[in-house]
Amino acid sequence: MREKRGFWSRLEDIPREVLYGLLLIAFIIPMIKPIGFPVPVSPETQKWYDTIDKLPAGSVIMIDFGYSGGGEPELGPMAVAVYHHIFKRGGLKAIAMSTSIEGPLLWDKAMAEVNPSQYGAQYGVDYIHIGYIAGTETAMAAVGKDLRATTSTDYKGNPLDQYPIMEGIKDASSFDLLIVFTTGGDQSEGWVRQWVTPYKTPYLCSVLAMMKPTMLPYQKAGQIIALTSGAQAGEMEYLVKVPARGIKSADVMTLTHLLIVVYVIVGNIAYYGKKYSGG
Protein backbone atom coordinates (compact mmCIF):
# COMPACT_ATOMS: atom_id res chain seq x y z
CA MET A 1 0.00 0.00 0.00
CA ARG A 2 1.25 3.46 -0.85
CA GLU A 3 2.46 5.39 2.20
CA LYS A 4 0.62 8.67 2.79
CA ARG A 5 3.05 11.57 2.65
CA GLY A 6 2.68 14.77 4.62
CA PHE A 7 2.46 18.31 3.19
CA TRP A 8 6.11 19.18 3.92
CA SER A 9 7.37 15.98 2.39
CA ARG A 10 5.39 16.59 -0.78
CA LEU A 11 6.56 20.21 -0.90
CA GLU A 12 10.16 19.09 -0.54
CA ASP A 13 9.76 16.68 -3.44
CA ILE A 14 7.93 18.92 -5.89
CA PRO A 15 8.13 17.14 -9.28
CA ARG A 16 10.86 18.59 -11.45
CA GLU A 17 8.29 19.10 -14.22
CA VAL A 18 6.66 21.78 -12.02
CA LEU A 19 10.01 23.47 -11.31
CA TYR A 20 10.92 23.36 -15.02
CA GLY A 21 7.47 24.60 -16.04
CA LEU A 22 7.59 27.67 -13.80
CA LEU A 23 11.13 28.42 -14.99
CA LEU A 24 9.98 28.14 -18.60
CA ILE A 25 7.17 30.62 -17.93
CA ALA A 26 9.70 33.02 -16.35
CA PHE A 27 11.76 32.66 -19.55
CA ILE A 28 8.93 33.09 -22.02
CA ILE A 29 6.95 36.04 -20.54
CA PRO A 30 9.72 38.68 -20.86
CA MET A 31 10.76 37.30 -24.26
CA ILE A 32 7.22 37.87 -25.58
CA LYS A 33 6.50 41.05 -23.67
CA PRO A 34 9.69 42.78 -22.40
CA ILE A 35 9.17 44.24 -18.94
CA GLY A 36 11.89 46.88 -19.22
CA PHE A 37 13.67 46.33 -15.92
CA PRO A 38 16.59 48.76 -15.46
CA VAL A 39 20.03 47.56 -16.62
CA PRO A 40 22.88 48.62 -14.34
CA VAL A 41 26.26 49.38 -15.92
CA SER A 42 28.97 47.74 -13.84
CA PRO A 43 32.39 49.38 -13.41
CA GLU A 44 33.93 46.48 -15.37
CA THR A 45 31.74 47.03 -18.44
CA GLN A 46 32.34 50.78 -18.22
CA LYS A 47 36.11 50.17 -18.05
CA TRP A 48 35.88 47.90 -21.11
CA TYR A 49 33.90 50.54 -23.01
CA ASP A 50 36.32 53.33 -22.03
CA THR A 51 39.37 51.28 -23.04
CA ILE A 52 38.09 50.94 -26.61
CA ASP A 53 36.79 54.48 -26.68
CA LYS A 54 40.14 55.97 -25.68
CA LEU A 55 42.24 54.05 -28.23
CA PRO A 56 44.12 56.43 -30.53
CA ALA A 57 42.98 56.51 -34.16
CA GLY A 58 44.66 53.82 -36.26
CA SER A 59 44.97 51.39 -33.33
CA VAL A 60 44.93 47.70 -34.22
CA ILE A 61 42.86 45.25 -32.18
CA MET A 62 43.31 41.48 -32.14
CA ILE A 63 39.99 39.74 -31.44
CA ASP A 64 39.84 36.03 -30.61
CA PHE A 65 36.49 34.55 -31.56
CA GLY A 66 37.16 31.58 -29.37
CA TYR A 67 33.70 30.43 -28.36
CA SER A 68 31.71 27.41 -29.43
CA GLY A 69 28.11 27.11 -30.60
CA GLY A 70 26.95 26.14 -27.11
CA GLY A 71 28.27 29.40 -25.67
CA GLU A 72 26.96 31.62 -28.47
CA PRO A 73 23.69 32.59 -26.77
CA GLU A 74 25.76 34.02 -23.88
CA LEU A 75 28.86 35.37 -25.63
CA GLY A 76 27.43 36.21 -29.06
CA PRO A 77 25.45 39.31 -27.94
CA MET A 78 28.54 40.66 -26.14
CA ALA A 79 30.75 40.14 -29.21
CA VAL A 80 28.15 41.81 -31.42
CA ALA A 81 27.86 44.82 -29.08
CA VAL A 82 31.65 45.20 -28.94
CA TYR A 83 31.92 45.13 -32.75
CA HIS A 84 29.17 47.78 -32.91
CA HIS A 85 31.28 49.90 -30.59
CA ILE A 86 34.48 49.41 -32.60
CA PHE A 87 32.78 50.38 -35.87
CA LYS A 88 30.82 53.25 -34.32
CA ARG A 89 33.98 54.63 -32.73
CA GLY A 90 35.72 54.49 -36.13
CA GLY A 91 39.41 54.70 -37.02
CA LEU A 92 40.19 51.29 -35.52
CA LYS A 93 41.36 48.11 -37.24
CA ALA A 94 39.81 44.87 -36.00
CA ILE A 95 41.72 41.71 -36.89
CA ALA A 96 39.96 38.57 -35.71
CA MET A 97 41.24 35.00 -35.44
CA SER A 98 39.72 31.91 -33.86
CA THR A 99 41.18 29.46 -31.39
CA SER A 100 37.89 27.55 -31.57
CA ILE A 101 37.17 25.54 -34.70
CA GLU A 102 33.61 26.92 -34.85
CA GLY A 103 34.89 30.49 -34.51
CA PRO A 104 34.88 31.54 -38.20
CA LEU A 105 31.28 30.39 -38.65
CA LEU A 106 30.16 32.19 -35.49
CA TRP A 107 32.11 35.29 -36.55
CA ASP A 108 30.16 35.27 -39.84
CA LYS A 109 26.94 35.03 -37.84
CA ALA A 110 27.98 37.95 -35.62
CA MET A 111 28.95 40.09 -38.63
CA ALA A 112 25.55 39.44 -40.21
CA GLU A 113 24.02 40.78 -37.00
CA VAL A 114 26.35 43.81 -36.81
CA ASN A 115 26.10 44.74 -40.51
CA PRO A 116 29.43 46.67 -40.64
CA SER A 117 28.43 48.43 -43.87
CA GLN A 118 25.97 50.60 -41.90
CA TYR A 119 29.06 52.23 -40.35
CA GLY A 120 30.89 52.35 -43.68
CA ALA A 121 33.31 49.62 -42.53
CA GLN A 122 34.79 47.41 -45.24
CA TYR A 123 36.12 43.86 -45.05
CA GLY A 124 39.89 43.86 -45.55
CA VAL A 125 40.16 47.58 -44.80
CA ASP A 126 38.59 48.01 -41.34
CA TYR A 127 38.11 44.42 -40.27
CA ILE A 128 39.14 40.92 -41.22
CA HIS A 129 39.13 37.33 -39.96
CA ILE A 130 42.37 35.40 -40.45
CA GLY A 131 40.75 32.04 -39.75
CA TYR A 132 40.88 29.22 -37.25
CA ILE A 133 44.41 28.49 -36.11
CA ALA A 134 44.83 25.08 -34.49
CA GLY A 135 46.83 24.43 -31.36
CA THR A 136 45.24 26.85 -28.86
CA GLU A 137 48.20 28.15 -26.82
CA THR A 138 50.73 27.14 -29.44
CA ALA A 139 48.65 29.08 -31.98
CA MET A 140 48.61 32.18 -29.75
CA ALA A 141 52.38 31.97 -29.25
CA ALA A 142 53.02 31.40 -32.97
CA VAL A 143 50.80 34.32 -34.07
CA GLY A 144 52.42 36.51 -31.43
CA LYS A 145 55.88 35.68 -32.72
CA ASP A 146 55.18 35.91 -36.46
CA LEU A 147 51.62 36.16 -37.76
CA ARG A 148 52.52 35.73 -41.44
CA ALA A 149 54.60 32.61 -40.77
CA THR A 150 51.58 31.03 -39.02
CA THR A 151 48.91 31.90 -41.57
CA SER A 152 49.17 33.55 -44.96
CA THR A 153 45.45 33.65 -45.80
CA ASP A 154 42.22 34.92 -44.28
CA TYR A 155 39.34 32.62 -43.33
CA LYS A 156 38.15 32.54 -46.93
CA GLY A 157 41.54 31.37 -48.15
CA ASN A 158 42.52 34.68 -49.80
CA PRO A 159 46.13 35.89 -49.38
CA LEU A 160 46.52 38.35 -46.48
CA ASP A 161 48.82 40.57 -48.58
CA GLN A 162 45.89 41.70 -50.74
CA TYR A 163 44.16 43.39 -47.78
CA PRO A 164 45.17 46.94 -46.77
CA ILE A 165 44.35 46.22 -43.11
CA MET A 166 47.22 43.72 -42.93
CA GLU A 167 49.84 46.25 -44.00
CA GLY A 168 52.56 46.45 -41.36
CA ILE A 169 51.02 43.69 -39.22
CA LYS A 170 53.82 41.32 -38.24
CA ASP A 171 53.48 40.04 -34.70
CA ALA A 172 52.01 40.78 -31.25
CA SER A 173 53.84 44.10 -31.12
CA SER A 174 51.67 45.30 -34.04
CA PHE A 175 48.55 45.18 -31.84
CA ASP A 176 47.40 47.83 -29.37
CA LEU A 177 44.68 45.78 -27.73
CA LEU A 178 43.62 42.15 -27.35
CA ILE A 179 39.95 41.23 -26.98
CA VAL A 180 38.98 37.64 -26.27
CA PHE A 181 35.52 36.04 -26.31
CA THR A 182 35.87 32.46 -25.23
CA THR A 183 34.17 29.47 -23.69
CA GLY A 184 37.51 27.80 -22.93
CA GLY A 185 39.77 28.24 -19.91
CA ASP A 186 42.80 27.29 -22.03
CA GLN A 187 42.09 30.26 -24.26
CA SER A 188 41.28 32.91 -21.64
CA GLU A 189 44.32 31.98 -19.52
CA GLY A 190 46.53 31.14 -22.51
CA TRP A 191 46.36 34.67 -23.88
CA VAL A 192 47.71 35.97 -20.55
CA ARG A 193 50.67 33.61 -20.78
CA GLN A 194 51.38 34.04 -24.48
CA TRP A 195 50.61 37.72 -25.13
CA VAL A 196 50.07 39.73 -21.95
CA THR A 197 53.16 38.53 -20.08
CA PRO A 198 55.74 38.57 -22.93
CA TYR A 199 54.39 41.46 -25.05
CA LYS A 200 52.45 43.51 -22.44
CA THR A 201 49.40 43.67 -24.76
CA PRO A 202 46.42 45.28 -22.98
CA TYR A 203 43.77 42.58 -22.58
CA LEU A 204 39.95 42.67 -22.43
CA CYS A 205 38.40 39.30 -21.65
CA SER A 206 34.80 38.09 -21.94
CA VAL A 207 33.99 34.61 -20.71
CA LEU A 208 31.02 32.53 -19.59
CA ALA A 209 29.68 33.72 -16.21
CA MET A 210 30.72 30.44 -14.56
CA MET A 211 34.33 30.97 -15.76
CA LYS A 212 34.72 34.39 -14.15
CA PRO A 213 36.08 33.16 -10.79
CA THR A 214 38.92 31.39 -12.62
CA MET A 215 39.92 34.63 -14.33
CA LEU A 216 39.61 36.90 -11.28
CA PRO A 217 43.23 36.45 -10.08
CA TYR A 218 44.51 37.68 -13.46
CA GLN A 219 42.21 40.69 -13.32
CA LYS A 220 43.19 41.55 -9.76
CA ALA A 221 46.87 41.26 -10.76
CA GLY A 222 46.28 43.84 -13.49
CA GLN A 223 46.87 41.41 -16.35
CA ILE A 224 43.30 41.89 -17.60
CA ILE A 225 42.02 45.46 -17.93
CA ALA A 226 38.36 44.46 -17.79
CA LEU A 227 36.74 41.08 -17.27
CA THR A 228 33.10 40.60 -18.23
CA SER A 229 30.77 37.69 -18.76
CA GLY A 230 28.44 37.35 -21.69
CA ALA A 231 25.59 37.92 -19.27
CA GLN A 232 26.67 41.57 -19.18
CA ALA A 233 25.95 42.05 -22.89
CA GLY A 234 22.90 44.17 -22.03
CA GLU A 235 25.18 46.67 -20.25
CA MET A 236 27.41 46.95 -23.30
CA GLU A 237 24.41 47.35 -25.60
CA TYR A 238 23.15 50.13 -23.34
CA LEU A 239 26.50 51.94 -23.47
CA VAL A 240 26.86 51.50 -27.23
CA LYS A 241 23.19 52.47 -27.65
CA VAL A 242 22.37 49.46 -29.82
CA PRO A 243 19.72 47.51 -27.88
CA ALA A 244 19.52 43.89 -28.96
CA ARG A 245 19.56 40.37 -27.52
CA GLY A 246 21.53 41.35 -24.40
CA ILE A 247 19.06 43.92 -23.08
CA LYS A 248 16.17 41.60 -23.85
CA SER A 249 17.83 38.85 -21.83
CA ALA A 250 18.29 41.19 -18.83
CA ASP A 251 14.56 40.90 -18.06
CA VAL A 252 14.79 37.13 -18.39
CA MET A 253 17.78 37.02 -16.06
CA THR A 254 16.05 39.13 -13.40
CA LEU A 255 12.90 36.99 -13.41
CA THR A 256 14.65 33.61 -13.55
CA HIS A 257 17.22 34.49 -10.87
CA LEU A 258 14.47 35.75 -8.55
CA LEU A 259 12.49 32.58 -9.20
CA ILE A 260 15.51 30.47 -8.25
CA VAL A 261 15.90 32.47 -5.01
CA VAL A 262 12.23 31.70 -4.29
CA TYR A 263 12.94 28.00 -5.00
CA VAL A 264 15.80 28.05 -2.48
CA ILE A 265 13.59 29.67 0.18
CA VAL A 266 10.66 27.29 -0.43
CA GLY A 267 13.02 24.29 -0.47
CA ASN A 268 14.44 25.28 2.91
CA ILE A 269 11.01 25.98 4.42
CA ALA A 270 9.93 22.51 3.27
CA TYR A 271 13.10 20.95 4.70
CA TYR A 272 12.64 22.50 8.15
CA GLY A 273 8.86 22.02 8.09
CA LYS A 274 9.39 18.31 7.49
CA LYS A 275 12.14 18.09 10.10
CA TYR A 276 10.13 19.69 12.91
CA SER A 277 6.68 18.31 12.09
CA GLY A 278 7.86 14.78 11.45
CA GLY A 279 6.82 14.71 7.78
Next chain:
Amino acid sequence: MSLLIRRQIPIALVFITALLIMMDYFLKLPPLDARGVSWTSPVVKDLQNWGVILTAFALGFGAVNLFILHSRHISRRTVKQWPFSVWLLLMIILFTVVGVSYGATSPEYSWLYNSSYFALSATVYSSLGFYMTSGIYRALRARNVDAVILLVTGGIALLKNAPAVAVNAPFVVSIDSWLNAIPTTSAMRGIMISAALGAIALGIRTMTGKETGFLGRLTEAEKGG
Protein backbone atom coordinates in the same frame (compact mmCIF):
# COMPACT_ATOMS: atom_id res chain seq x y z
CA MET B 1 62.30 -2.04 -31.56
CA SER B 2 65.32 -1.02 -29.64
CA LEU B 3 65.16 0.90 -26.39
CA LEU B 4 67.04 3.73 -28.09
CA ILE B 5 64.22 4.35 -30.60
CA ARG B 6 61.31 3.64 -28.26
CA ARG B 7 62.59 5.55 -25.23
CA GLN B 8 65.89 7.45 -25.40
CA ILE B 9 65.38 9.40 -28.66
CA PRO B 10 61.79 10.58 -27.86
CA ILE B 11 62.86 11.70 -24.37
CA ALA B 12 65.86 13.55 -25.83
CA LEU B 13 63.59 15.27 -28.36
CA VAL B 14 61.14 16.31 -25.65
CA PHE B 15 63.98 17.55 -23.44
CA ILE B 16 65.60 19.66 -26.17
CA THR B 17 62.27 21.07 -27.43
CA ALA B 18 61.01 21.97 -23.96
CA LEU B 19 64.35 23.51 -23.02
CA LEU B 20 64.44 25.66 -26.17
CA ILE B 21 60.88 26.92 -25.65
CA MET B 22 61.51 27.71 -21.98
CA MET B 23 64.79 29.47 -22.77
CA ASP B 24 63.03 31.57 -25.41
CA TYR B 25 60.16 32.46 -23.04
CA PHE B 26 62.18 33.34 -19.95
CA LEU B 27 65.63 34.39 -21.25
CA LYS B 28 67.18 36.48 -23.98
CA LEU B 29 70.25 34.40 -24.73
CA PRO B 30 73.08 35.92 -26.79
CA PRO B 31 74.00 36.16 -29.60
CA LEU B 32 71.27 38.71 -30.48
CA ASP B 33 70.58 39.90 -34.01
CA ALA B 34 70.36 43.56 -35.14
CA ARG B 35 66.76 43.79 -33.81
CA GLY B 36 67.85 42.47 -30.43
CA VAL B 37 66.20 39.07 -31.01
CA SER B 38 67.82 36.00 -29.48
CA TRP B 39 69.01 33.06 -31.62
CA THR B 40 66.37 30.91 -29.92
CA SER B 41 63.49 32.98 -31.35
CA PRO B 42 63.53 31.75 -35.00
CA VAL B 43 64.06 28.16 -33.82
CA VAL B 44 61.09 28.35 -31.45
CA LYS B 45 59.01 30.09 -34.13
CA ASP B 46 59.53 27.08 -36.40
CA LEU B 47 58.74 24.66 -33.57
CA GLN B 48 55.50 26.52 -32.78
CA ASN B 49 54.45 26.49 -36.42
CA TRP B 50 55.13 22.75 -36.53
CA GLY B 51 52.90 22.49 -33.47
CA VAL B 52 50.09 24.35 -35.25
CA ILE B 53 50.41 22.11 -38.33
CA LEU B 54 50.55 18.92 -36.24
CA THR B 55 47.42 19.92 -34.29
CA ALA B 56 45.56 20.64 -37.53
CA PHE B 57 46.71 17.25 -38.83
CA ALA B 58 45.53 15.61 -35.60
CA LEU B 59 42.01 16.97 -36.24
CA GLY B 60 41.91 15.19 -39.60
CA PHE B 61 43.46 12.12 -38.04
CA GLY B 62 40.75 12.19 -35.35
CA ALA B 63 38.04 12.19 -38.02
CA VAL B 64 39.64 9.18 -39.73
CA ASN B 65 39.90 7.41 -36.38
CA LEU B 66 36.20 8.09 -35.68
CA PHE B 67 35.36 6.68 -39.06
CA ILE B 68 37.30 3.47 -38.41
CA LEU B 69 35.90 3.03 -34.89
CA HIS B 70 32.27 3.53 -35.88
CA SER B 71 32.60 1.46 -39.05
CA ARG B 72 33.57 -1.42 -36.75
CA HIS B 73 30.46 -0.81 -34.61
CA ILE B 74 28.28 -0.96 -37.73
CA SER B 75 29.90 -4.10 -39.15
CA ARG B 76 29.62 -5.86 -35.76
CA ARG B 77 26.08 -4.51 -35.17
CA THR B 78 27.04 -3.46 -31.63
CA VAL B 79 23.87 -3.45 -29.55
CA LYS B 80 22.45 0.03 -28.73
CA GLN B 81 25.31 1.65 -30.64
CA TRP B 82 25.36 0.85 -34.33
CA PRO B 83 22.36 3.01 -35.40
CA PHE B 84 24.05 6.02 -33.76
CA SER B 85 27.30 5.10 -35.50
CA VAL B 86 25.48 5.10 -38.86
CA TRP B 87 24.05 8.54 -38.08
CA LEU B 88 27.47 9.86 -37.01
CA LEU B 89 29.15 8.64 -40.20
CA LEU B 90 26.35 10.08 -42.34
CA MET B 91 26.84 13.46 -40.67
CA ILE B 92 30.63 13.33 -41.09
CA ILE B 93 30.15 12.53 -44.80
CA LEU B 94 27.51 15.24 -45.25
CA PHE B 95 29.60 17.97 -43.57
CA THR B 96 32.74 16.86 -45.44
CA VAL B 97 31.04 16.78 -48.84
CA VAL B 98 29.39 20.20 -48.37
CA GLY B 99 32.57 21.69 -46.88
CA VAL B 100 34.81 20.38 -49.66
CA SER B 101 32.35 21.19 -52.48
CA TYR B 102 31.26 24.67 -51.45
CA GLY B 103 33.94 25.71 -48.93
CA ALA B 104 33.85 25.77 -45.13
CA THR B 105 32.78 29.45 -45.07
CA SER B 106 30.14 29.15 -47.83
CA PRO B 107 26.48 30.02 -47.16
CA GLU B 108 25.61 26.34 -47.77
CA TYR B 109 28.01 25.11 -45.10
CA SER B 110 26.95 27.92 -42.70
CA TRP B 111 23.30 26.96 -43.18
CA LEU B 112 24.07 23.32 -42.44
CA TYR B 113 26.05 24.27 -39.32
CA ASN B 114 23.55 26.86 -38.04
CA SER B 115 20.50 24.69 -38.52
CA SER B 116 21.95 21.49 -37.09
CA TYR B 117 25.04 21.54 -34.90
CA PHE B 118 24.77 25.13 -33.65
CA ALA B 119 21.09 24.83 -32.74
CA LEU B 120 21.65 21.51 -30.98
CA SER B 121 24.73 22.54 -29.01
CA ALA B 122 23.11 25.81 -27.88
CA THR B 123 20.03 23.85 -26.79
CA VAL B 124 22.01 21.25 -24.86
CA TYR B 125 24.05 23.93 -23.09
CA SER B 126 20.96 26.02 -22.29
CA SER B 127 19.08 23.02 -20.93
CA LEU B 128 21.68 22.81 -18.15
CA GLY B 129 19.83 25.76 -16.60
CA PHE B 130 16.83 23.53 -15.96
CA TYR B 131 18.89 20.76 -14.39
CA MET B 132 20.70 23.25 -12.19
CA THR B 133 17.40 24.75 -11.04
CA SER B 134 16.11 21.38 -9.97
CA GLY B 135 19.45 20.62 -8.28
CA ILE B 136 19.40 23.94 -6.41
CA TYR B 137 15.85 23.32 -5.14
CA ARG B 138 16.77 19.90 -3.76
CA ALA B 139 20.37 20.37 -2.62
CA LEU B 140 20.78 23.95 -1.38
CA ARG B 141 19.59 23.29 2.17
CA ALA B 142 20.77 25.01 5.35
CA ARG B 143 21.71 21.66 6.96
CA ASN B 144 24.91 22.81 8.69
CA VAL B 145 27.27 25.80 8.92
CA ASP B 146 29.10 24.94 5.67
CA ALA B 147 25.82 24.62 3.81
CA VAL B 148 24.59 27.94 5.25
CA ILE B 149 27.74 29.70 3.99
CA LEU B 150 27.23 28.15 0.53
CA LEU B 151 23.55 29.08 0.58
CA VAL B 152 24.17 32.71 1.56
CA THR B 153 26.99 33.28 -0.96
CA GLY B 154 24.99 31.51 -3.68
CA GLY B 155 21.96 33.67 -2.87
CA ILE B 156 24.04 36.86 -3.08
CA ALA B 157 25.54 35.80 -6.42
CA LEU B 158 22.05 35.02 -7.75
CA LEU B 159 20.65 38.38 -6.64
CA LYS B 160 23.65 40.32 -7.97
CA ASN B 161 23.22 38.69 -11.37
CA ALA B 162 19.57 39.76 -11.54
CA PRO B 163 20.04 43.20 -13.18
CA ALA B 164 16.94 44.80 -11.63
CA VAL B 165 17.98 43.70 -8.12
CA ALA B 166 21.51 45.03 -8.63
CA VAL B 167 20.05 48.46 -9.48
CA ASN B 168 17.62 48.61 -6.56
CA ALA B 169 19.77 46.99 -3.89
CA PRO B 170 23.35 48.24 -4.39
CA PHE B 171 24.49 46.63 -1.13
CA VAL B 172 24.13 43.23 -2.84
CA VAL B 173 26.64 44.36 -5.47
CA SER B 174 29.03 45.58 -2.75
CA ILE B 175 28.89 42.25 -0.90
CA ASP B 176 29.32 40.31 -4.16
CA SER B 177 32.33 42.48 -5.11
CA TRP B 178 33.93 41.78 -1.73
CA LEU B 179 33.25 38.03 -2.10
CA ASN B 180 34.88 38.09 -5.54
CA ALA B 181 37.82 40.26 -4.56
CA ILE B 182 38.81 38.51 -1.34
CA PRO B 183 37.62 34.92 -0.73
CA THR B 184 37.11 33.86 -4.36
CA THR B 185 40.33 35.39 -5.67
CA SER B 186 42.34 34.03 -2.72
CA ALA B 187 40.96 30.53 -3.19
CA MET B 188 41.48 30.62 -6.97
CA ARG B 189 45.05 31.87 -6.52
CA GLY B 190 45.74 28.96 -4.18
CA ILE B 191 44.32 26.47 -6.67
CA MET B 192 46.21 28.02 -9.60
CA ILE B 193 49.56 28.16 -7.80
CA SER B 194 49.15 24.53 -6.68
CA ALA B 195 48.23 23.45 -10.22
CA ALA B 196 51.20 25.39 -11.63
CA LEU B 197 53.58 23.69 -9.18
CA GLY B 198 52.10 20.34 -10.22
CA ALA B 199 52.57 21.22 -13.88
CA ILE B 200 56.21 22.19 -13.26
CA ALA B 201 56.83 18.89 -11.47
CA LEU B 202 55.14 16.96 -14.28
CA GLY B 203 57.17 18.90 -16.85
CA ILE B 204 60.46 18.09 -15.12
CA ARG B 205 59.49 14.43 -14.77
CA THR B 206 58.54 14.28 -18.48
CA MET B 207 61.75 16.01 -19.57
CA THR B 208 63.88 13.65 -17.53
CA GLY B 209 62.05 10.54 -18.72
CA LYS B 210 60.41 9.69 -15.39
CA GLU B 211 56.94 10.22 -16.88
CA THR B 212 56.51 7.89 -19.83
CA GLY B 213 52.81 8.14 -20.70
CA PHE B 214 53.54 10.05 -23.92
CA LEU B 215 55.77 7.22 -25.16
CA GLY B 216 52.85 4.82 -25.54
CA ARG B 217 52.88 1.24 -24.29
CA LEU B 218 56.21 0.36 -22.73
CA THR B 219 57.23 -2.62 -20.68
CA GLU B 220 58.30 -2.05 -17.05
CA ALA B 221 61.94 -2.51 -18.13
CA GLU B 222 61.55 0.00 -20.95
CA LYS B 223 59.96 2.51 -18.57
CA GLY B 224 63.20 2.39 -16.67
CA GLY B 225 61.92 0.71 -13.54
